[in-house]
Amino acid sequence: MTRNPQLDRNGGLRHLITLEGLPAEVITRVLDTAEPFVSVAEREVKKVPLLRGKAVFNLFFENSTRTRTTFEIAAKRLSADVINLNIGASSTAKGETLLDTVDNLCAMNADIFVVRHSQSGAPHLIASHLDATGRSHVHVVNAGDGRHAHPTQGLLDLYTIRHYKRDFGGLVVAVVGDILHSRVARSLIHGLTTMRAAEVRVIAPRTLLPTRVEALGVRVASDMREGLRGCDIVVMLRLQSERMKGALLPSAGEFFKQYGLTQDKLALAKPDAIVMHPGPMNRGVEIDSAVADGARSVILPQVTFGIAVRMAVLSLIASP
Amino acid sequence: MKADPLPDAEAALAALVARMQGKVAPDAAFVGIYSGGAWVAERLVERLGARPLGFIDVAYYRDDYARSGLKPNTRRTSLPFEVDGATIVLVDDVLYTGRSVRAAVNELFDFGRPERVELAVLVDRGGRELPIEATYTGARVAVTRDNTVVLSRDPGGTLSLRVEPVTGVA
Numbered sequence: 001m002t003r004n005p006q007l008d009r010n011g012g013l014r015h016l017i018t019l020e021g022l023p024a025e026v027i028t029r030v031l032d033t034a035e036p037f038v039s040v041a042e043r044e045v046k047k048v049p050l051l052r053g054k055a056v057f058n059l060f061f062e063n064s065t066r067t068r069t070t071f072e073i074a075a076k077r078l079s080a081d082v083i084n085l086n087i088g089a090s091s092t093a094k095g096e097t098l099l100d101t102v103d104n105l106c107a108m109n110a111d112i113f114v115v116r117h118s119q120s121g122a123p124h125l126i127a128s129h130l131d132a133t134g135r136s137h138v139h140v141v142n143a144g145d146g147r148h149a150h151p152t153q154g155l156l157d158l159y160t161i162r163h164y165k166r167d168f169g170g171l172v173v174a175v176v177g178d179i180l181h182s183r184v185a186r187s188l189i190h191g192l193t194t195m196r197a198a199e200v201r202v203i204a205p206r207t208l209l210p211t212r213v214e215a216l217g218v219r220v221a222s223d224m225r226e227g228l229r230g231c232d233i234v235v236m237l238r239l240q241s242e243r244m245k246g247a248l249l250p251s252a253g254e255f256f257k258q259y260g261l262t263q264d265k266l267a268l269a270k271p272d273a274i275v276m277h278p279g280p281m282n283r284g285v286e287i288d289s290a291v292a293d294g295a296r297s298v299i300l301p302q303v304t305f306g307i308a309v310r311m312a313v314l315s316l317i318a319s320p
Numbered sequence: 321m322k323a324d325p326l327p328d329a330e331a332a333l334a335a336l337v338a339r340m341q342g343k344v345a346p347d348a349a350f351v352g353i354y355s356g357g358a359w360v361a362e363r364l365v366e367r368l369g370a371r372p373l374g375f376i377d378v379a380y381y382r383d384d385y386a387r388s389g390l391k392p393n394t395r396r397t398s399l400p401f402e403v404d405g406a407t408i409v410l411v412d413d414v415l416y417t418g419r420s421v422r423a424a425v426n427e428l429f430d431f432g433r434p435e436r437v438e439l440a441v442l443v444d445r446g447g448r449e450l451p452i453e454a455t456y457t458g459a460r461v462a463v464t465r466d467n468t469v470v471l472s473r474d475p476g477g478t479l480s481l482r483v484e485p486v487t488g489v490a
Contacts, residue, residue, distance in 0.1 A: 012389070029392065036377065036396040044403075045430035048380035050390070319389025 005127065013316045015127040015140045018149040019190040027194060031159050033312035038305065040077055050315050051080035054111040058084045059101075060143070061117040066279055066303065067143050067153070071114045074310035080112075098122060099129050106130075112139045112318060120146030139317040147183055152313055153278055154187030156306040158195060160298055161233055163305065164274050168195040174227055174269075175218075176203040176259060177237035177286050180210050180248075184278045185237055193217040203227035203259065207248040224259050231269040236261050236277045239286045252285050262288045266296065274298045327459040329471060329479035332442050333360065336458030337367045340440060343456070344368065348407040348438070351376050353424050354395050356413030356471035359479060360442050364411060372401035376410075381423035403432030409455070413471040415441040418452035443481065445469055 004021055008014045013026055040048055056075040060068050068084065075082045087101075096104075102113065115123040123142035130138045144150040158168075165171055173192055179185045179202050192200050193216070200218045202209065213220060221227030228234065239255060249255055261275065275287075275297045283289045292299060349372035352361025358375045365373050379394040410424050421439060428434060438455040445463045463469055467483045474480070 032392070033390065033394065036394050039396045039398075040380075043430055044432055047430070049426070050380050050385055315390050319385070320387060 005131070012319060013313070014136070015123075016151050016313055016317060017124050017127060017140065017142045019151045019154045019187045019194065020149070022151075022190075022194065024194050024196075027155070027158065027191060030155055030309065030312050030316060031162055033316060034155075034159055034305070034308040037077075037308035037311040040311070041304070041307070047077050047079055049079045051075065051078035051318060054078075054080040054318060055109055056080045056082050056112045056114060056314065057105050057110045058082065058143075059087060059105075059113055059115045059117075060085070061087045061115075061122070062144070064116055064144065066306075067116065067150075070303065070306045071141075071143060071152075071310050074307050074314055075112075075114075077307070078311055078314055080314070083110075098125065102126050102129060106135060106138060110138060112141065112314060114141045114143050115145070116143040117145050120148035122146075141313060141317065144183055147181055148186070150183040150187050150278075152306070152310055153184050154191040155313065156302060156309040157184075157188045157235065157276060157278070158191045159305045159309050160274075160276060160302050163301075164298060165232060168192065168197045171197045171232045172199045172201070172230055173197055173233040173235065174201045174203055174221075174231040175235045175237065176224065176227070176261065178208045178239050179204045179213065179237070180208045181240060182237050185235075186216075188235065189216050189218055201227050201231070205249070205255075205259070224265060225268055228265055228268040231273050234261065234266065234269055234273055234275050236275065236281075236287050238278065238280060239282055241282070252282075256285055260284070260286055260288060261291050263290050263294070266291055272296075276302055279303070326461060326469070326481045326483060327443065329442065329481045332458035332481075333363055333479060336360075336440060336442060336456060337364065339456045339458075340364070340368060344409060344438070344440075345407045347371065348409050349374060349399075349401050350409050350411055350440075351399065351424075351428070353378060353410065353412045353420055356442075357411045359471065359473050360413055360440075361411035363477075363479070364440065372406075374399035374401065376424050376427055378420055378423035378427060381427045383419055383423070397427060399428075399431050403428060403434055405433070405435050407436045407438070408434045409438045409440050411440045413442045414469045415439075415444045415452075415454050415457075416447050416469075418448045418450035421452050422450055442471065442479075443469060 006015045006017055058068055072082050122145050123140050127140040142151055175185050189200055201221055202218045203221045203224050277299045350361045351374040352358035354377045376397045377395045379391045440456040441454045442458045444457045444460045466486055468486050470482050470484055472480055
């Protein structure tokens with residue numbers, strides 16, 4: 001068996017590309033490592049010197065505010081130097097290839113690349129290139145690639161679930177909305193099945209489900225009320241407005257009526273069910289404001305935990 | 321070469337308490353360095369009177385991250401008192417190279433500016449690599465460099481010391 005290219009000889013994390021195939025022990029190690037990092041934000045000096053002298057390059061080929069900002073904060077709280085590249089306005093626009101950009105940044109002594117790209121596989125390509133050219137001391141973190149994966153979002157979702165529910169064992173998790181285009185959903189589903197959640201349900205119209213989605217180990221419900229019944233966790237996904245332009249959906253109003261999360265529908269889940277959303281939210285499209293701002297919403301804690309989880313990932317991959 | 325026999329941990333604790341009595345400021349906060357130092361700090365508070373008690377995990381401040389990476393099972397540092405202006409006694413189980421104490425002092429200062437910082441250790445085994453000395457010491461012992469001194473606590477709370485050969489990366 002070939003070893004997982006994300007892991008080193010001792011099973012430690014060296015790149016984070018996807019949660020698919022990542023062993024449960026590695027996921028648990030990340031979640032455990034994140035826990036004490038949460039409290040760094042409560043200090044007078046919100047910083048620890050772990051990554052002093054390391055250079056983290058944020059390579060965002062696709063727009064993002066939250067993910068880029070939380071990676072930047074995470075790296076800075078670890079005392080790393082952070083360089084944000086505005087790729088749209090840089091060399092790539094002038095015709096430089098992705099790997100030439102990477103080689104140039106390595107010549108500037110990059111230690112970690114945080115990569116967001118609209119093409120699935122771009123972070124993997126960079127990691128393979130670094131490994132093939134003997135630069136095993138340089139690490140790659142996928143910050144979202146195409147429809148493929150968004151592993152740190154998946155990890156922060158797992159962290160949030162474990163924080164509120166202690167254990168994955170008995171949990172029923174519903175993931176609602178645009179599963180087809182969602183790297184967030186894919187990463188979370190892989191994470192939950194690895195951590196052996198009791199059941200993962202996907203709730204979506206057929207047009208927004210990948211073919212053979214059951215192969216991921218999930219149960220499909222096209223009726224939201226039926227799907228929400230007895231859930232411990234409800235994860236709402238963002239409905240990207242560009243999807244409306246195709247023939248996939250009739251209208252935002254129609255989608256909200258069937259798949260929007262309201263207090264009414266949430267009442268079908270368990271009384272202590274929590275509501276999650278990766279952001280950015282479309283209020284009135286996939287989630288009602290009363291739910292988003294309600295007592296069971298943990299959407300803002302997710303953001304806070306996201307910083308600690310990214311600190312954990314950065315400090316583990318940079319560990320020798 | 322066989323090292324000195326180790327002192328009994330409970331006897332060393334009693335000696336440490338005797339040396340601190342009447343010397344340590346009554347309002348000084350005790351801060352135990354995880355994990356052994358935390359046990360010693362808890363016991364010192366029992367014996368020397370109620371006072372603020374905190375715990376520090378120096379994993380983020382160690383100087384060997386680049387060599388051996390992040391230690392697993394890091395705990396939250398918790399200092400439930402105002403560090404600014406406080407007299408603080410750092411408490412550790414074994415004082416050796418002085419590197420953990422250096423890390424703990426650095427971490428303390430990220431929480432505020434203490435008025436004074438002292439150091440209490442159960443055992444001083446020598447071998448310093450930094451200019452650091454304890455204010456209060458329970459016992460002194462010579463142990464060769466290929467050995468490590470380990471403090472453990474049984475379910476009843478009794479402390480004991482043992483020597484183990486160093487394995488892998490120190």
